[in-house]
Amino acid sequence: MRTELCEKLGIEYPIFAFTHCRDVVVAVSKAGGIGVLGAVGFTPEQLKAELDWIDEQIGDLPYGVDIVIPQKYEGMGDTSPEELEKQLWSMVPEEHIAFAQKLLADHGVPEWPDGTKSMGLLGWTEATATPLLMEALTRPKCRLIANALGTPPADKVKMIQDSGRLVGALCGKVKQVKAHKEAGLDFIVAQGGEGGGHTGDVGSIVFWPQAVAAAEGVPVLAAGGIGTGQQVLAAMALGCAGAWTGSLWLTVEEAHAEPAQKESLLKASSEDTVRSRSWTGKPCRMLKNDWTEAWAAPGNPEPLGMPLQGLVSGDGIRRTAKYASVGDCQKVAFNPVGQVVGQINQVESTRNVVFRLITEYVDALERVNSLMPEA
């Protein structure tokens, strides 16, 4: 299943692994795919440290970095991160903060030891994302940049391509595929509604081929619902140039996660996820729990838009991650994951997952070939 993107990136298999863990990035690239580090949760200093480690461990292999630069968001136009954040805070109703804090308290989520809140903006605006991008562009082995949400601004596309790297972006609708193609992106990640994180609601089996058609030759990577080699083959059958996987890497041996969080994921069925705006302000698929139910219940505050809801939920994201195994933390924790979570029931090494994908792919292709009259 070697495609043109493999040649351009110098990788063996078109398996793109989105992860927040540097160890997984390195292990996937070493197994013949390519690891893509999700940078949104890091400060520029933290990202520098992560990339230093990756550069040291990965040998001569390539990797990617995924950032989030929305094209439009409330408060857009301001440039200094500090000023922007101040202005955004003024748009958040007290009621929302109180509701979020009460949910956390009711579930026994510990406060920070020093009594502070950690309500800072995540890297979900151009102002906060740009320093992350600049850091990534200093790394010769970082060969691709992906934007997790929307078409990147033209100046960023040019900057990335002029540096000799590939730039792509995620999407869940045909009109977004067209916008990505217009912007001259090098690849497009088409995510069906099954997928974890920000997602549309058209299913992969329907959306992937529509994306391939709309991309008019720009390679499309299939996302949303890929956890086995059979699913990779389905994506290739539908004209995709590779697989963009995320959920698959949350529970591997190398993934940094609290045991309680891994446990939540390993025991979840495909019916246990929901698309909810309760964490980021945009529809995002995650494990269903008390937090998602509370923000959907009539009479309770409705989630704000992006990035305002992120200000409301940011403290909860950090506290439930830090204290994942304490009290009922998991019932109000942010666990973005796709429906494919139902297939993932045991911890595997990253290397094994990549090899399993390939073996399953080859076996499935053989089986399909055997159904043809000549066989």
Added chain:
Amino acid sequence: MRTELCEKLGIEYPIFAFTHCRDVVVAVSKAGGIGVLGAVGFTPEQLKAELDWIDEQIGDLPYGVDIVIPQKYEGMGDTSPEELEKQLWSMVPEEHIAFAQKLLADHGVPEWPDGTKSMGLLGWTEATATPLLMEALTRPKCRLIANALGTPPADKVKMIQDSGRLVGALCGKVKQVKAHKEAGLDFIVAQGGEGGGHTGDVGSIVFWPQAVAAAEGVPVLAAGGIGTGQQVLAAMALGCAGAWTGSLWLTVEEAHAEPAQKESLLKASSEDTVRSRSWTGKPCRMLKNDWTEAWAAPGNPEPLGMPLQGLVSGDGIRRTAKYASVGDCQKVAFNPVGQVVGQINQVESTRNVVFRLITEYVDALERVNSLMPEA
């Protein structure tokens, strides 16, 4: 792509076409697949007439009949259709009837010429479905029976199998697959959330392989999101034994439908469908319109369960079908269809659709094979 089910049914391709139109049934079987007539909208007398016609036209080829026998429904236990219906009517709030009738009136949907309402129960209970099944079992060329909703009762499974026919049923959840397998069904139709009509919310790409695993060797037909041969190949890659298609046949040349209804379908995108309980009482995917929006809006009556909501909506189903092109009928019409509707933009002959599926399948398989190192 010949599978065991093909042998058992004496068909060329494992393409199962669910349709309410007898002409489509015959044309699909003649093209090498198998047509399956949806019987739920017919009285036993009407079904007799349809099957007479099919038997006359189809030569020696096989076909199937699809019925709806829910295992559980409100009012279950009553047996006489008349008594059951009377009892069910007593459970329907006046408010719901008034709300439905006002929606129809507000959109200029004509009343019946004689001023009557046609509010009768559709064949959605065991009492109403049994006579339909008995009629189908008198036809030697009817080689399969499918239950559109839930595992058929054990006595019906036995009756069908003892008659030498295959029996199967649809489902959208793994636990339903297991129930079907336990009941000894001959095949299981696994429908992803993309599909039209009654559907769960797990996407096809995730649900199909889970269904195949849970079916433990019972053949699984893939439903939900199949409109091209590439999508059939994706289903086969995921271990399915064939494709169960529905939306694809709504707009073919042979399909009986008012021009306005075909037009609504041909121009719809994949984002124009919604899962709604507003017609049948169970989540069912259909074109989004004023009717579905009204029943979802806060403050309005909430849809009742099955089959009560069918009593509320039955008159609307029949009037909007009869007067499909009048006034704003399409805005309150029942148009069950899957997300694949976005791929269907032109009228084709049934025969061409079947041949297109096969050609696309073969081409896609060749392309995938060409990506392997040996090629």
